Amino acid sequence: MNRQGDTLPPLDSRLVWRAAEQQDLDEWAGLIARTAAVEQPVWFERRADLEQILESKNNPVAANTILGFDAQGIARAYARVTKNRDGDKATGSGCVDPAWQGSGIGIGLLGWMEQRTRERFAEDAAAAGGVAEAGAVEPHPRLRLYMEEKHQHQAALFAGSGYSIVRYYNEMHRPLNQALPEGVLDPGLELVTFGPALHEPVRLAHNDAFRDHWGSEPRDEEGWGFVVNDPQARPDLSGVVLERSTGTVAGYQLATYDAEGALARGYREGYTELLGVRRDFRGRGIAQVLLADAMRRFAAAGMDVASLDVDSENPTGALALYIKMGYSAVNRSMAWDKDL
Missing domain, CATH: 3.40.630.30 (Gcn5-related N-acetyltransferase (GNAT))
Structure with missing residues (x-):
């Protein structure tokens, strides 16, 4: 040893x-x-x-x-x-x-x-x-x-x-053949589909939203390029919440779909790669609206399951929200660290 x-x-x-x-x-x-x-x-x-x-x-x-x-x-x-x-x-x-x-x-x-x-x-x-x-x-x-x-x-x-385990993560699934949750935005907010014009604003929003998350580091342009140009990225299944008066990105849900994996698993899975809400906009139901929107987009695209991963100690209470919306844990992973 x-x-x-x-x-x-x-x-x-x-x-x-x-x-x-x-x-x-x-x-x-x-x-x-x-x-x-x-x-x-x-x-x-x-x-x-x-x-x-x-x-x-x-x-x-x-x-x-x-x-x-x-x-x-x-x-x-x-x-x-x-x-x-x-x-x-x-x-x-x-x-x-x-x-x-x-x-x-x-x-x-x-x-x-x-x-x-x-x-x-x-x-x-x-x-x-x-x-x-x-x-x-x-x-x-x-x-x-x-x-x-x-x-x-x-x-x-x-x-x-x-190496020692420093964090646990839960992979969570939500069947789409059940009644889907609702979500209503404040009148001052609007939900739009993610696209090229929002690449940089969402990158900046992501860095802001995740600055209080364990292990997260700011994404630079190249790192963000790996996200938006991911071969499995599905902008049509991704949503962004904007503040109407300023155009500021309040929150976002970026989705991917693994067609090859679906063949191997036997079910089609819409995966929420990133979900974030800026601090100034938290507590207004934005994450719930984004997830409900994602489920509807996934279901309309013929998918069977909505899925995501969550830090088991997420500071924003995300795990409780996911359970409330019908997600349940199906797999667990962990991060291991070694100081050299």
């Missing part, structure tokens, strides 16, 4: 390791799909998602990804680290081909992610010119990993490598 602070083993020498490249898209996506076919995660990256990752300027793949290939050139493992320049943590992700699991590759990938996290913090500190003021505390490297509760092999790996 590796205690917190111990050095993890190096990458497995049976594989040839290098950063992901454009030419690797098919192999990279194939590795993730093979792993997902066995582990059955709620969501996994597909080729279109990887194409977006390859275009990232804030987290360029040349420095922040690693792919391991066997002697036949088949991708068998990968890891990726992302970090906001001013962020207080890096986030790691990756997978190991099921046929190669249990042989120590995963712990090597953790070691690579931890080292890359240390480097990212050092690079960001250097770019900022070091500690600007006397007495200021420079952020220490921290890596965060996410996993679904059912993936106990990951839990064993994380716990054995010095």
Whole structure:
């Protein structure tokens, strides 16, 4: 077992390791799909998602990804680290081909992610010119990993490598074949469909709405581009509440739909990717209106279930609202942290 602070083993020498490249898209996506076919995660990256990752300027793949290939050139493992320049943590992700699991590759990938996290913090500190003021505390490297509760092999790996659970999240479903809830806005507010003209106003509203949420960091233009240009994004199923007199974004519900996942699961799911209400507009039933609107949009599009994820300790009381509106928990995931 590796205690917190111990050095993890190096990458497995049976594989040839290098950063992901454009030419690797098919192999990279194939590795993730093979792993997902066995582990059955709620969501996994597909080729279109990887194409977006390859275009990232804030987290360029040349420095922040690693792919391991066997002697036949088949991708068998990968890891990726992302970090906001001013962020207080890096986030790691990756997978190991099921046929190669249990042989120590995963712990090597953790070691690579931890080292890359240390480097990212050092690079960001250097770019900022070091500690600007006397007495200021420079952020220490921290890596965060996410996993679904059912993936106990990951839990064993994380716990054995010095990580601790810091948060739980509930995946919640709401059947759409039941009576749908109602919601009424104040006369000074209006509900509109999300579209390109609202991309930047909603980004700013999101950063404002989530500034009091645990673990949330502001989304810059590139990070927001990953949201609005997500291959599964459905602006037609997304709503925004505006203040009539000023045009200010009061709240928003951004939806996605995974058509491929629906085939595998056997039901069609409208997923609320992001839901937020600005502080100044809370307590006016806006979230309820947005969710009720989302359910109607989902149902009209032929979907069976409305779904979302919620931090189990959300400070706005969101969990109670979701239960009131008919959502129930169907899955749980957690965030694990390690201070490096």
